[in-house]
Amino acid sequence: MSVRFPPGAAAYAKDGRRYVIEEVAHGVAYCNAPGGAETEFPEAQLMTEAEWSARSGNQRDVIYAKVRRARGYAAYKGPLDRAASEHFLGRAEQLFPGILDFAAFSVASRALDESGDRGLIPDLSIVKCRAVFESATPQTRATLLAGIVAAAPEKIVGGARLGDNLTRAMIEKGLDAAAFEAFGSRRRQ
Secondary structure, three states, X not given: OOOOOOOOOEEEOOOOOEEEEEEEEOOEEEEEOOOOOEEEEEHHHOEOHHHHHHHHHHHHHHHHHHHHOOHHHOOOOOOOOHHHHHHHXXXXXXXXXXXXXXXXXXXXXXXHHHOOOHHHHHHOOHHHXXXXXXOOOHHHHHHHHHHHOOXXXXXXXXXXXXXXXXXXXXXXXXXXXXXXXXXXXXXXO
């Protein structure tokens, strides 16, 4: 009998499926699946509840590393001026409070969707998405926000210097108001 997996203990396969241990003999774990099907695994391929929890916690950190490596956060090589980009981002946040959080979350959601991890989108933290967003250069952030509001980055960043009304109009024209409104009711965690 194994001390690692006593009978009745939960065990997790690498794909996250949970099994209940019936017996462990000669390095083989005999298990029951939730549906009642009996199966067996080499004991080394299973994880205890504590091991699985530790792995799952680390996976959350991996999610944000994936977001950082997403296409949208690639090194910026365009013509936008850093100061103009910072000005635009400041004006956008002042005119539409929460729009930078919305942009950060939207970019992270899109990155997970593109990488095939769509199921992890509801677990995204707005605070961590925003931290990833803020780690990018102002030009990259301005380009990402311009993409969210369906505007050419050069035009919307340049338009921000011409006044609040033009900036507001350009953002409102391309912003998905329903999605932004729904995002506003989401708890910031």
